Amino acid sequence: MAERTIGALAREHGLSRSTLLYYDRLGLLHPSGRSGGGNYRLYSAADAARLERICLYRSLGVPLQEIGRILDGGGTATAAGALERRLETLAAQIVELKRQQRSILQLLGQVELEEGTEMLNKDRWVAVMRASGMTEQDMHNWHVQFERMEPEAHQEFLELLGIGSDEITKIREWSRAAG
Amino acid sequence: MAERTIGALAREHGLSRSTLLYYDRLGLLHPSGRSGGGNYRLYSAADAARLERICLYRSLGVPLQEIGRILDGGGTATAAGALERRLETLAAQIVELKRQQRSILQLLGQVELEEGTEMLNKDRWVAVMRASGMTEQDMHNWHVQFERMEPEAHQEFLELLGIGSDEITKIREWSRAAG
DNA sequence: TTGCTCCTCACGTCACGTGAGGTGGC
């Protein structure tokens, strides 16, 4: 149970053998031993624990090189730094992918509902709010409160509805003015 | 003006020369001529128009191979098919990136506001709704209307708030039952 | 001659996947 071969370790973590071979080549995860006869890689419990941490960071999209630095070089600061950089990249990537999504939908002329690929937009949102009994005054008040309590989330939400940046600026301005 | 060299065409479209060399190798964009002495690639106005279309599809994240098929093989159906496949990939990618974002924020212990990387979550959302004067009954009604009018968008919105899939299922079920 | 642009290989990037050809242990 302490020592396992490459295939066993791969199965334990839902990875392929070639992935572990690759990590070995990179120096990210060397097996701590080899079997006598077959020259097989043998991974200890400590190796498995290290792999567990590698998988964690991988699942967050941290590059392997960074993971190496986190596990070997650094303390908590190294990890936090890497995660913060990753957050920035993520934010930019999500914005870009959403832009692509919106452009494609426009290009396909999909104003009508389409299963699975449906997105929120301003008109549909307003329709839902009205149907649930909110008046114009309620919705105005809602923007004001949203802006006061969660300005960043307010911005994000308006972007999600596909509202242009000029209009967003206006909405947020009168929300603040009224608050 | 009709014929331009590789560097000129690259500059016109904000690309690098190596990109155009690569497109030539792929067969995606062959220059329609060569200069006599220097054996330089010469791109015609038609080539430039083709590149314009290539750039459009690239900006939507369509793979180069697909773009080749769209421009050469196919009619509108080919393009629409590729774009619809791209939409599916995009949706999956966005979900995955958001999951990473949420996990990292949790790991960093960022419950408090943090400039730029702020996200919506259920508690903050409910707080905003309450502050804008909605009662429990109003919010219940709101879910019911949302589910009735825009079920797909309702699902998407609940996911955006970071609610687990089990709870989403429950919310949508009682929304339908009450409607 | 100096600068600028052009040319053709050819290798690097990132995180693996996929053979090819061969060996060890039950």
Next chain:
DNA sequence: TTGCTCCTCACGTCACGTGAGGTGGC
């Protein structure tokens, strides 16, 4: 012997970027 797992190269993927070493035109 048959299966299964293991081994080590080495090349492919995707969309280019980056030299290296050389040429053409003003």
